[in-house]
Amino acid sequence: MARARALCTERAVQLTPIREKVLAIVWRSHKPVGAYDVLDALARTHKAARPPTVYRALDFLMAEGLIHKIESLNAYLGCGEAGRPHTSQFLICRECGTAQEIVDGGFDKALEAATRRARFTVERKVVEISGICARCAH
Amino acid sequence: MARARALCTERAVQLTPIREKVLAIVWRSHKPVGAYDVLDALARTHKAARPPTVYRALDFLMAEGLIHKIESLNAYLGCGEAGRPHTSQFLICRECGTAQEIVDGGFDKALEAATRRARFTVERKVVEISGICARCAH
DNA sequence: AATCGGTTGTTATGTTGTATCATCTTGCCA
DNA sequence: TGGCAAGATGATACAACATAACAACCGATT
Numbered sequence: 001m002a003r004a005r006a007l008c009t010e011r012a013v014q015l016t017p018i019r020e021k022v023l024a025i026v027w028r029s030h031k032p033v034g035a036y037d038v039l040d041a042l043a044r045t046h047k048a049a050r051p052p053t054v055y056r057a058l059d060f061l062m063a064e065g066l067i068h069k070i071e072s073l074n075a076y077l078g079c080g081e082a083g084r085p086h087t088s089q090f091l092i093c094r095e096c097g098t099a100q101e102i103v104d105g106g107f108d109k110a111l112e113a114a115t116r117r118a119r120f121t122v123e124r125k126v127v128e129i130s131g132i133c134a135r136c137a138h
Numbered sequence: 139m140a141r142a143r144a145l146c147t148e149r150a151v152q153l154t155p156i157r158e159k160v161l162a163i164v165w166r167s168h169k170p171v172g173a174y175d176v177l178d179a180l181a182r183t184h185k186a187a188r189p190p191t192v193y194r195a196l197d198f199l200m201a202e203g204l205i206h207k208i209e210s211l212n213a214y215l216g217c218g219e220a221g222r223p224h225t226s227q228f229l230i231c232r233e234c235g236t237a238q239e240i241v242d243g244g245f246d247k248a249l250e251a252a253t254r255r256a257r258f259t260v261e262r263k264v265v266e267i268s269g270i271c272a273r274c275a276h
Numbered sequence: 277a278a279t280c281g282g283t284t285g286t287t288a289t290g291t292t293g294t295a296t297c298a299t300c301t302t303g304c305c306a
Numbered sequence: 307t308g309g310c311a312a313g314a315t316g317a318t319a320c321a322a323c324a325t326a327a328c329a330a331c332c333g334a335t336t
Contacts, residue, residue: 034291034292035291035292035293036291036292051292051293051294052293052294052295055292055293055294074291074292074293
């Protein structure tokens, strides 16, 4: 969190109280959390919270690389490599609901080769693998 | 489409008129199409169509591997390798809206290695790359 | 004829995300 | 020191995406 504050200062963007609360809410869950769950949690300490309040904060945090959106769950997850440029992949366990962020160079290399072959300019990568994690498999 | 019919016969599942119409609607667009766009199109020839009608058909077609869902767009796309077991990745152009399905062995190999390392049992893969396609880049 | 599984009809509702315009705060500077 | 501009938030309404629940139908089997 100190790191998040430092990053925002460095970039001259504002990590306002609302944004910081939302970040804390997303961050403290190791499972992806839905926008309306964030809203419920935020509303406990911030009565005026409404959907746009939350979506604005989530958009800001995504733009700054502090959280990710898991598209296949419509949910949000704290980023493990906050602020550093990186691409990430997610392993999502359908049993326990956790999402693990992994960084895999081989993956990126294969992707780079495939997109270059297609002359495709990459802007955003969504890689979400669902299944059963090691712990839940026993 | 003949191929879709053959597959369903072989599997002893019913490609009913509604399902076939929905498949045709998804298939004839080379862009991913939203469920409510499908609904509008279906309703032209099938007045009774309602959201559940469409979602049931889409679920069936996905289960049979005839279409895919693009999670990052909440939209559906005809499958290029209908019925054959395969994993696919998508290149989605934000300019023209087309989504190209690519099959890349290197990708699958990298994924296999990464998931085995994590002792993760894969059930579903979502790989959606957004950006600018070759045609739109000029 | 009874019934059983699969499909569709129907109504309502739940979930996720945005548009729009008003208001407030802060810093700047003429 | 008054006014303006940019960024952030408040507030209302609505759009877009998806499912729950139960009724009705239909063909195949017994």
